[in-house]
Amino acid sequence: METMTEELLNAAACEAMGANTAAESVAYQQQLSGADEGVRRTDRELRQTAARLSAASPHLNPPADLRARILEATAPATFNMEAYRKATGDSGRFYRWGFYAAMLFLTAGAYYNIALQGKLKQANSAVAAATSQVKDRDAALRAFVNPNTTEVRLIDQNSGKTYGKALVDAKAHTAVVILPDNLVPPNQTASFSYNNQTYNTVLVRTSGYGIDTPAGKPLDAILHVNNVQPDPHVAQVGY
Amino acid sequence: MSRSRPESAQLFENLQRIARGEHAALAQVYDLMGSVVFSLAVRMLRDRSGAEDVTQDIFSQVWRQAANYDTSRGSPEAWIMMIARTRILDRLRSRSAGIVLKPVGDNLPDAPDAEDWPDDLAVSREDAANVRRCLSELPQDQKHAIELAFFDGLTHVEISEKLNVPLGTIKTRIRLGLLKIRDRLKELMGEPPVAEPLAAEE
Numbered sequence: 497m498e499t500m501t502e503e504l505l506n507a508a509a510c511e512a513m514g515a516n517t518a519a520e521s522v523a524y525q526q527q528l529s530g531a532d533e534g535v536r537r538t539d540r541e542l543r544q545t546a547a548r549l550s551a552a553s554p555h556l557n558p559p560a561d562l563r564a565r566i567l568e569a570t571a572p573a574t575f576n577m578e579a580y581r582k583a584t585g586d587s588g589r590f591y592r593w594g595f596y597a598a599m600l601f602l603t604a605g606a607y608y609n610i611a612l613q614g615k616l617k618q619a620n621s622a623v624a625a626a627t628s629q630v631k632d633r634d635a636a637l638r639a640f641v642n643p644n645t646t647e648v649r650l651i652d653q654n655s656g657k658t659y660g661k662a663l664v665d666a667k668a669h670t671a672v673v674i675l676p677d678n679l680v681p682p683n684q685t686a687s688f689s690y691n692n693q694t695y696n697t698v699l700v701r702t703s704g705y706g707i708d709t710p711a712g713k714p715l716d717a718i719l720h721v722n723n724v725q726p727d728p729h730v731a732q733v734g735y
Numbered sequence: 736m737s738r739s740r741p742e743s744a745q746l747f748e749n750l751q752r753i754a755r756g757e758h759a760a761l762a763q764v765y766d767l768m769g770s771v772v773f774s775l776a777v778r779m780l781r782d783r784s785g786a787e788d789v790t791q792d793i794f795s796q797v798w799r800q801a802a803n804y805d806t807s808r809g810s811p812e813a814w815i816m817m818i819a820r821t822r823i824l825d826r827l828r829s830r831s832a833g834i835v836l837k838p839v840g841d842n843l844p845d846a847p848d849a850e851d852w853p854d855d856l857a858v859s860r861e862d863a864a865n866v867r868r869c870l871s872e873l874p875q876d877q878k879h880a881i882e883l884a885f886f887d888g889l890t891h892v893e894i895s896e897k898l899n900v901p902l903g904t905i906k907t908r909i910r911l912g913l914l915k916i917r918d919r920l921k922e923l924m925g926e927p928p929v930a931e932p933l934a935a936e937e
Contacts, residue, residue, distance in 0.1 A: 509910035514824050515884040515891045544809040545917040547816035549885050550775040551863035552870055558773035558790060563765050566791050570798040572758055 500535050508535070512542035632672075635698045639663035639672040650675070662688055664695065671695040676702055742767055746811045746857040753801035761798050767857040768812065769794070772819045779823045779886050789826050793819045812857045820885075827888040869919040877912035880905055 507524045510516045516524060528539055639645045640663060648662040650673075660675035671688035680686065686699040746767045752760035772793055776786035796818055804814050870878055883889045883897065891909065895902045 506906040506910045509913045510891050510906055512913060513884040513909055514820060514888065515909055517890055517892060540809060541917055542913055543817060544813040545913055547813035548866050548920065550771060550816045551858050551866045553774040553778035555770060556774045556777050557770055559787060562787055562790060563769065566765060566794045567762055569791060570761060570795050
């Protein structure tokens with residue numbers, strides 16, 4: 497371990513005064529790193545003594561604005577929009593266009609939501625219609641196997657063509673009417689009546705099978721009911 | 736530079752606040768040390784404009800490195816003045832081949848005037864008076880070597896060439912002069928002297 501010598505003390509004093517050359521300063525620091533506490537203490541004392549020599553300078557007041565300059569130069573960086581605009585020369589146009597873009601995006605989003613809701617309603621309606629159709633077809637199947645139902649053919653009175661069929665339960669006052677899809681206008685359903693009594697009717701649409709009604713005549717005006725047992729009266733199918 | 740003075744204690748506390756990132760504390764440190772640093776810069780650079788610039792650099796460094804201050808390495812005043820002197824020396828040596836321009840009539844005080852030293856600085860008026868007294872008590876050759884090294888920023892090689900004195904002699908004068916100042920300051924402040932067997936007279 498390095499102990500104090502005259503040479504080392506010279507180097508320490510010159511180091512404290514900043515009078516060593518760069519190479520000497522490096523060499524001294526290496527010596528100091530391996531020196532004992534006495535050398536280190538002397539090094540500290542000489543550095544502090546040298547620092548005290550600053551007070552030997554005649555006192556001068558710095559310019560009044562130097563304090564503000566130093567504080568401004570060292571102020572922690574914070575984002576200031578106005579300062580940013582001034583520094584970048586930005587007029588705020590970017591932010592206006594950004595605002596417009598945001599509004600456009602929100603409007604488009606709202607429109608999309610509305611359109612989506614409409615599509616959802618349509619989908620729900622389709623699901624409901626499909627569900628209803630399934631129920632109707634189920635009712636038709638039940639009517640076919642129901643021993644109390646009577647099959648009624650719906651025939652064009654003039655041409656004798658069969659347009660469809662009805663399965664009628666006279667006791668329950670229910671009827672399932674089966675008609676081609678193209679003969680029943682959309683959003684309408686059929687109501688089966690017989691002998692001036694309206695039956696609780698389920699309409700089952702089937703795919704068209706090439707039967708068209710005569711032009712200008714409603715469906716119920718052309719239908720004829722036969723094979724109604726036990727009382728073959730004319731039945732009416734309205735819609 | 737006694738830590739017992741309220742201003743010195745304030746300086747220490749404010750360095751700790753700076754280390755915690757409190758920017759307002761830097762203003763307090765400047766109020767306590769700004770004129771001392773600026774005065775040294777003017778004395779060494781002999782240029783007010785350059786002194787202002789380097790003073791700003793010094794306090795910027797204090798702001799960045801306050802967390803590095805360690806009480807075992809000396810008083811906070813000494814720490815700041817070490818930073819100050821290093822920065823001033825860097826500037827002094829970097830412009831050694833250039834020309835310094837300064838406003839007409841920007842004359843520097845010729846002699847220290849202890850009466851002008853403010854009372855509210857971390858370095859007290861008494862400290863300043865003691866340092867001047869210690870310098871004035873040195874043998875002229877030691878005082879001259881100390882002043883050339885400290886205030887003019889010359890290396891011992893440059894001092895040797897300037898005074899046409901052997902290098903070893905300059906090193907000895909600097910060593911003896913600095914040790915005398917250290918011991919005399921302790922004496923003036925009522926502290927026990929340091930036994931240094933190698934500190935014999937030249």
